[in-house]
Amino acid sequence: MNSSIPIADSIRESLSLISITPASIALYTVLAAALPLVYTFAITTLNDGKPTKDGEPPVPPYWIPFVGHAFSLMGSLDKLHNGYRKADGRLGRPRTLLAFGQKIYLITNPSSILLMWRKGKTVVFEPMLAYVMKNLFDGTDSCIKVLSVGQPGVDQTGLEGQIEWAKIMHKWYIQELNPGTLGLESMTNVFIRETNMELEKHTGKEFQQVDLFAWIKKIMFVSSGRALYGYKLRFDDELACNFWKWDSGFLELNKLYPDFMIPGVRAARSKVLDEFTRWYLEVKDSAGKIDDDVIWEETFGARLIRNRFKLNAQVLAADDHKAHASIHLSLFWGLEANAIPATSWMIAYILFTPGVYEKLKTELAPCLRAPVEGTSLPTFDVDMLIKLPYLNATWQEALRLGVSSLSPRIVLEDTEIDGYMYKKGGMIQGLSPLVQLEEEYWGKDAHEYKPERWLPYPGEDPAVSTKRIREFQSKLRPFGGGTTVCPGRHFAAQEIQAMVAVLVMAFEWDTAGGKVPEINRDFFGAGGLPAKGDVTVKLRRL
Numbered sequence: 322m323n324s325s326i327p328i329a330d331s332i333r334e335s336l337s338l339i340s341i342t343p344a345s346i347a348l349y350t351v352l353a354a355a356l357p358l359v360y361t362f363a364i365t366t367l368n369d370g371k372p373t374k375d376g377e378p379p380v381p382p383y384w385i386p387f388v389g390h391a392f393s394l395m396g397s398l399d400k401l402h403n404g405y406r407k408a409d410g411r412l413g414r415p416r417t418l419l420a421f422g423q424k425i426y427l428i429t430n431p432s433s434i435l436l437m438w439r440k441g442k443t444v445v446f447e448p449m450l451a452y453v454m455k456n457l458f459d460g461t462d463s464c465i466k467v468l469s470v471g472q473p474g475v476d477q478t479g480l481e482g483q484i485e486w487a488k489i490m491h492k493w494y495i496q497e498l499n500p501g502t503l504g505l506e507s508m509t510n511v512f513i514r515e516t517n518m519e520l521e522k523h524t525g526k527e528f529q530q531v532d533l534f535a536w537i538k539k540i541m542f543v544s545s546g547r548a549l550y551g552y553k554l555r556f557d558d559e560l561a562c563n564f565w566k567w568d569s570g571f572l573e574l575n576k577l578y579p580d581f582m583i584p585g586v587r588a589a590r591s592k593v594l595d596e597f598t599r600w601y602l603e604v605k606d607s608a609g610k611i612d613d614d615v616i617w618e619e620t621f622g623a624r625l626i627r628n629r630f631k632l633n634a635q636v637l638a639a640d641d642h643k644a645h646a647s648i649h650l651s652l653f654w655g656l657e658a659n660a661i662p663a664t665s666w667m668i669a670y671i672l673f674t675p676g677v678y679e680k681l682k683t684e685l686a687p688c689l690r691a692p693v694e695g696t697s698l699p700t701f702d703v704d705m706l707i708k709l710p711y712l713n714a715t716w717q718e719a720l721r722l723g724v725s726s727l728s729p730r731i732v733l734e735d736t737e738i739d740g741y742m743y744k745k746g747g748m749i750q751g752l753s754p755l756v757q758l759e760e761e762y763w764g765k766d767a768h769e770y771k772p773e774r775w776l777p778y779p780g781e782d783p784a785v786s787t788k789r790i791r792e793f794q795s796k797l798r799p800f801g802g803g804t805t806v807c808p809g810r811h812f813a814a815q816e817i818q819a820m821v822a823v824l825v826m827a828f829e830w831d832t833a834g835g836k837v838p839e840i841n842r843d844f845f846g847a848g849g850l851p852a853k854g855d856v857t858v859k860l861r862r863l
């Protein structure tokens with residue numbers, strides 16, 4: 322590629338025409354300082370759209386050598402990525418960004434993202450684990466060490482022969498959280514019971530006014546927390562308040578913002594950790610006293626948590642309190658931070674999209690079951706519930722609009738995906754959040770909530786609708802993919818649909834004057850998206 326030379330020459334020529342006066346010297350100085358930037362921009366503009374000499378995806382133009390696209394990456398990711406949505410006028414072409422010598426590959430083609438997940442031997446998440454644990458979850462070095470044993474792409478010096486914590490946990494996630502397991506069944510049942518208890522406390526026969534998103538957070542933080550962690554962790558307002566304060570700074574923590582730019586975020590996280598430490602000290606002597614075949618009990622909640630607790634005791638010093646606390650935070654965050662916003666969007670869209678609430682009421686009626694002791698709110702046949710086609714459609718559509726999940730990966734060995742090379746050491750981001758909102762895939766109404774798109778249209782040829790819906794499915798991947806695909810996705814589906822079911826069947830809603838709040842897409846890639854503001858509604862027990 323030598324077409325850069327004439328450009329440089331022409332800049333030099335035009336500069337040589339400037340006569341030497343004090344004013345022009347000043348101008349000349351400015352231009353001289355700018356020259357390398359102009360030069361970089363010119364070259365990178367000319368190369369735009371072409372694969373690199375190593376066959377990597379094209380590099381978009383940038384101004385400053387070495388710094389590359391770093392500043393764009395620090396800003397709004399939603400804007401940045403939307404800029405690459407249709408590179409070269411064509412959809413779904415990958416891109417290579419550069420930031421301080423680090424390569425970041427962006428993949429926007431849904432089938433290339435699937436392929437990336439399938440290359441799980443050479444394109445992996447694990448090298449990012451230490452960064453994530455340290456910066457998002459305040460993980461101690463001892464905790465990071467434990468999580469690193471046996472992980473691909475992570476330096477194993479000094480870790481040889483130690484217990485492979487992550488592999489053991491992975492096996493337990495599948496054993497306790499997959500469909501058909503006793504673990505999943507009991508967690509969902511506890512979730513339903515605890516939700517009904519909380520609703521019983523917070524609602525009555527008279528209409529009351531609530532801020533919908535804040536209200537769902539309040540109920541569900543407790544009930545989903547208890548479904549996994551039992552009764553000893555204190556799910557009070559203080560823990561909730563600190564948790565959400567910490568969560569609100571998640572993207573900034575990831576970008577290593579200093580405290581003064583995100584005041585109180587790290588302090589709130591410390592307080593969450595303090596509660597986990599208090600909990601650890603309270604329950605630690607009970608772990609060995611509970612039979613292995615107990616699926617759920619009040620001290621540790623789910624067996625998954627109890628097993629995790631016991632495994633931690635094997636690999637961490639008993640007095641390394643902070644390590645014990647922080648090793649729980651990532652799971653706890655995954656549990657609370659994504660499912661609750663997803664539920665809020667689902668309910669909001671159901672309440673404010675004409676006709677949806679009524680249709681759900683009819684569909685849900687046969688799944689109603691008697692209340693559990695201590696409450697008068699109904700329960701549901703969960704197996705029936707999660708097979709309801711319309712409820713499922715309202716759930717898929719809430720995920721599509723209200724969830725934005727990135728799949729960051731590191732390339733361990735040069736890997737080819739769909740004709741492009743991804744070089745060792747580079748980072749890949751699968752941009753599923755763009756795919757799930759792309760007008761060319763979903764239609765002009767891509768940003769509208771339309772559950773019908775997940776079902777056969779009236780009069781549509783069955784073969785056509787099957788194919789159409791299958792295409793849609795391949796373009797919605799809110800739970801990631803490959804070996805680190807979200808292990809909690811089945812629990813999320815069950816708890817969220819059960820929550821929606823009770824709110825639809827057992828309450829009367831007055832939504833007059835309200836509307837679904839705007840989705841805050843600045844949180845691009847952060848999982849369940851927050852709302853800009855909230856919406857006030859009235860509800861009462863039926």
Ligand code: HEM
Nearest residue numbers: 655656659660663726728799800801802805806807809813
């Ligand atoms: C709507 C709700 C949820 C969404 C959108 C979501 C999304 C995700 C995503 C995108 C990943 C990373 C996948 C990848 O690397 O490609 C993930 C991982 C994970 N999620 Fe979820 N999640 C949700 C609910 C839950 C729940 C309820 C739990 C707990 C029961 C959970 C536990 C986890 C854990 C432990 C991981 C890490 C898995 C590993 O590293 O092997 N998630 N989740």
Ligand SMILES: *[C@@H]1O[C@H](CO)[C@@H](O)[C@H](O)[C@H]1NC(C)=O
Nearest residue numbers: 707708713714717775790794
């Ligand atoms: C819900 O809909 C999605 C998308 O069409 C589909 O992949 C999934 O199998 C459905 N789930 C059930 C239980 O029908």
